[in-house]
Amino acid sequence: ETMVATHLQNLITGNNLDIEVSGQTRMGELCQEMVIEESKQLISHFPLIAEGARRYIAQSINYEPVEIGKWFKLDVKGFTRIIRGQLDVVGDRDGMPVIIDLKYQMKPIPLNRFYKQKVEWVRQLVLYSIFAMKEYNLEIPPPCEVHVVVAGSDPQVFPIDVTEALMYDVLNRQHNLNIRLDAGYWPMNREHNLCSPQWCH
Numbered sequence: 001e002t003m004v005a006t007h008l009q010n011l012i013t014g015n016n017l018d019i020e021v022s023g024q025t026r027m028g029e030l031c032q033e034m035v036i037e038e039s040k041q042l043i044s045h046f047p048l049i050a051e052g053a054r055r056y057i058a059q060s061i062n063y064e065p066v067e068i069g070k071w072f073k074l075d076v077k078g079f080t081r082i083i084r085g086q087l088d089v090v091g092d093r094d095g096m097p098v099i100i101d102l103k104y105q106m107k108p109i110p111l112n113r114f115y116k117q118k119v120e121w122v123r124q125l126v127l128y129s130i131f132a133m134k135e136y137n138l139e140i141p142p143p144c145e146v147h148v149v150v151a152g153s154d155p156q157v158f159p160i161d162v163t164e165a166l167m168y169d170v171l172n173r174q175h176n177l178n179i180r181l182d183a184g185y186w187p188m189n190r191e192h193n194l195c196s197p198q199w200c201h
């Protein structure tokens with residue numbers, strides 16, 4: 001993800017930062033947070049990760065990058081907390097904004113499993129689309145896509161159909177989260193890969 005973001009930032013700024021150097025820098029940061037076995041595994045996978053990033057850059061940039069890593073705040077009436085997040089890519093496609101979330105996987109995700117197994121990715125983009133509607137004064141949600149960089153393989157693109165039902169579901173879940181946070185209920189996300197005794201604190 002970092003390597004692709006660096007390339008997109010180069011397109012915006014005219015810089016020529018080396019994508020592999022940015023990837024290695026990020027890998028070094030991640031390795032410091034890992035146990036030795038995990039860091040060794042990540043380092044051994046780096047050539048395949050870099051190849052996946054190169055293939056994404058060659059095949060899947062069918063948009064003009066406008067903003068990379070855009071932080072946002074969303075103040076929803078009735079919530080005691082502001083929703084904060086970061087959009088990976090705001091692009092322009094045919095004069096319209098498109099919201100792209102970059103993901104990385106070691107192996108391709110079968111289409112028939114994506115929408116069942118990656119529900120959190122879909123909800124994440126729905127939240128981004130709600131912000132984008134407000135930010136860009138849109139009457140309908142902008143196109144939203146998950147772009148998956150696959151290690152050593154071709155990238156995958158999954159369009160997300162942001163419906164009213166999905167927007168309601170996401171805001172309802174955010175409201176529920178808001179109430180639980182105010183009540184001091186922890187942990188909040190048992191499905192996250194860091195929700196384990198090792199990372200509980």
